[in-house]
Amino acid sequence: MNRYIAHDGHTKTVPALQAAHLEDDAFYVFGPFSEEHRLQQAIWHEMLEKRPSQCVHFFFQAEDGIRDRTTRGEAAVSLLDNEGLQAIFSRAVIYVDITGLNHSVWASLLRASLSSLEAVFFVYTEPGAYKEHESPSSSSLFDLTAAFGGVAPLPGMANLSGPGRDVKSVLVPFLGFESARPKHIALDFDPQPQIMPVVGLPGFKLDYPQITISTNNEFLTETRAYEQIRFARASCPFEAYSALSEIQRDNPGCFLHIAPTGTKPHALGAVWYAFDHPRDTEIIYDHPIRKGRRTTGVGPTHIYSIKPRHADI
Structure with a gap:
């Protein structure tokens, strides 16, 4: 197994997100409120009451578009419409809470905001625990x-050219608790590329890395990928970004097929890396339909300084 990867970027972690952690003159974007405890954030209810003109509430999200609610009313925006997404942001600083947003939605917001705003902060709240299966197995x-x-690709992220005939391909699955996901994605390749997985270590909980490894044991064994495992803190997009950078450095000229099937912070780092390296990467995603009440409780909240990358937050 390869060495632990040092992070490169600034994250502020707090027990609970409060107004004091946010810049006053900023825009706040968040997803639907739902049955999950961590998707009922008191801070966004507070902002809707105290700073309604600075809030964008995505109350409906699909794989190709969203419906948002602001003080100007409701509107529908395509995730492929960069200008339409940028028109949502009326200030130079934005906070995007990705906890309740689909990958297709927050990835499109990342693409639109990086090129148009002065400061971009993404926010993620860990769950207290995940719902256990009624009939659990290994x-x-x-x-x-x-x-x-x-x-299928995420909106606006299809790489139509792909790798050249003589270019080495590497599949990088970010592993989570669902072993069927990387297996299914790997089956789409013929021949199968070399597989270099990334595991979240440290995890949200002390035992989560071991659960991830044991859950994916069959996949790792069949693909002979145990010796290729890389590590990145489960809550850190910067370490996920660094892991991909090191894989590409260690395999000069390779093309990375990146499958963000692990934690959402890992997915954020993966998508960000793909935006920065469009010629030799592609994001491969299986678009899961999540179950309701799949988590309980509320863990810590992370504020990631995406732009500028080393902002003092």
Whole structure:
């Protein structure tokens, strides 16, 4: 196994997000409020009451578009419409709470905001715990997903050219608790590329890395990927970004097929890396349909300084 990867970027972690942690003159973007405890953030209810003109509430999200609610009313925006997404932001500083947003949605917001805003902060709140499966097995301890939408690029991230005929391909799955996901994605390749997985270490909880390894044991064994495992803190997009950078450095000229099937912070780092390296990467995603009430409780909240990367937060 390869060495632990040092992070490169600034994260502020707090027990609970409060107004004091946010800049006053900023825009706040967040997803639907739902049954999950961490998706009922008191801070966003507070901002809707105290700073309504600075809030964008995405109350409906699909794989190709969203509906938002602001003080100007409700509107629908395509996730492929960069100008339409940028028009949502009326200030130079933005906070995007990705906890309750689909990958398709927050990835599109990342693309739109990086090129147009002075300061971009993404926010993520860990769950207190995941819902255990009624009939747990070695490959499915937690009950997280109802179905999958199919393997396809995220909106606006299709790499139509792909790798050249003589270019080495590497599949980088970010591993989580659902072993069927990287297996299914790997089956889409013929021949199968070399597989270099990334595991969240440290995890949200002390035992989560071991659960991840044991859950994916069959996949790691069949693909002979144990010796290729890389590590990145489960809550850190900067370490996920660094892991991909090191894989590409250690495999000069390779093309990375990146599957963000682990934690959402890892997915954030993966998508960000793909935006920065469009010629030799692609994001492969299986678009899971998540079950309701799949988590309980509320863990710490992380504020990631995406732009500028080393902002003092």
